[in-house]
Amino acid sequence: MDGSGKTLVSVVVPAFNRVEYIRETVESVLSQDYPRVELIVVDDGSTDGTYEILLEYAEKGDLKLLTHPNRANRGQSVALNRALENASGELIAILDSDDIFLPGKLRAQVDYLQAHPEVGLVYGMGEAVDEKGRWLYNIHSPNHIEPNDPNTVLLDCYFSLPVNALVRRSIYEQVGGFEEGFRAAQDHDMLIRIAEKTRFAFIPVKVFQYRRHGDSISHKGLRKRWENGFEILRRAQARYSYNTSTIRKRRALLNYRMAQVCWRENRSFAAIGHLLRSGALDPVRALKVLTGKEKVR
Incomplete structure (x- = not known):
């Protein structure tokens, strides 16, 4: 070069x-x-x-x-x-x-x-x-x-x-x-x-x-983005030797994002289910978010 x-x-x-x-x-x-x-x-x-x-x-x-x-x-x-x-x-x-x-x-x-x-x-x-x-x-x-x-x-x-x-x-x-x-x-x-x-x-x-x-792809396609995120995670896990904690924390984040999407769609029951799964997968971060010590943008 x-x-x-x-x-x-x-x-x-x-x-x-x-x-x-x-x-x-x-x-x-x-x-x-x-x-x-x-x-x-x-x-x-x-x-x-x-x-x-x-x-x-x-x-x-x-x-x-x-x-x-x-x-x-x-x-x-x-x-x-x-x-x-x-x-x-x-x-x-x-x-x-x-x-x-x-x-x-x-x-x-x-x-x-x-x-x-x-x-x-x-x-x-x-x-x-x-x-x-x-x-x-x-x-x-x-x-x-x-x-x-x-x-x-x-x-x-x-x-x-x-x-x-x-x-x-x-x-x-x-x-x-x-x-x-x-x-x-x-x-x-x-x-x-x-x-x-x-x-x-x-x-x-x-x-x-x-x-x-407001017309950006990242803004309009949030549900599809996080749904795809689960498939991306599955493929990554099959392809590469990631840390177990990384897989768990990423799955927690994806569930948190899906909860946000469901709240916006007025699907409160589904949102609560995703939040519970997120908290169970990464309780330390969930506590930080709930107490305001960490903001997830």
């Missing part, structure tokens, strides 16, 4: 109905100071004008635009796999279509991977912003320490694979594609599988903005 810019970075973006944000997202990639960037966007059947905006960029040669047959909507995992299949870069960065790469993001992460060949994934700091781009809170601090333990990644998805990380292409080739049966939590599933195969590294550089808004 050559830090002077000879290494090609493929930035892949799955896009679906993001007309309000897609220009800013694309421009955040095009304005990077790293010289060799291939931008691949898969439009996943947009109907709100997103596709037409992307087509403008594609016609100027700023990005490679892909679609599914008949411009169907097939979900983010399918879109990501399509992009990865068409990517030529040695390094891969994923960017959700409503998030932002901050200036210098790619150069800082490429430089790190060049200097540390034993590392397969590098991530940094960021900030959450609202739909208008107004700052909400910081994500990670300069004193954050990467534990390099798959147990920690399984238990607590403490950083985002999309928008934050830069990953060697060889790692994706080892772990396989995104699970196309998941329309939520596929990013956590992939991050777990990557953690089982390679070392992670953290750099104290602010590299992204994560946009929080």
Whole structure:
């Protein structure tokens, strides 16, 4: 790998109905100071004008635009796999279509991977912003320490694979594609599988903005996300030798999250059942939450 810019970075973006944000997202990639960037966007059947905006960029040669047959909507995992299949870069960065790469993001992460060949994934700091781009809170601090333990990644998805990380292409080739049966939590599933195969590294550089808004996938698909979480946990347990305590605590957290979903859906009986299971699996943490000593966001 050559830090002077000879290494090609493929930035892949799955896009679906993001007309309000897609220009800013694309421009955040095009304005990077790293010289060799291939931008691949898969439009996943947009109907709100997103596709037409992307087509403008594609016609100027700023990005490679892909679609599914008949411009169907097939979900983010399918879109990501399509992009990865068409990517030529040695390094891969994923960017959700409503998030932002901050200036210098790619150069800082490429430089790190060049200097540390034993590392397969590098991530940094960021900030959450609202739909208008107004700052909400910081994500990670300069004193954050990467534990390099798959147990920690399984238990607590403490950083985002999309928008934050830069990953060697060889790692994706080892772990396989995104699970196309998941329309939520596929990013956590992939991050777990990557953690089982390679070392992670953290750099104290602010590299992204994560946009929080009511129309985001993470906001709308909470039930499906936590239902998928149980299946992700089952697969992880079958695939890798995780600590028994990690499996138990993760199952407790999933039950707690499902209780929250059930409360929102006015399914109080089901919510109580999940809460009881959560408390039985991890009574120490349950007590901390009940007494206000810990908040689970």
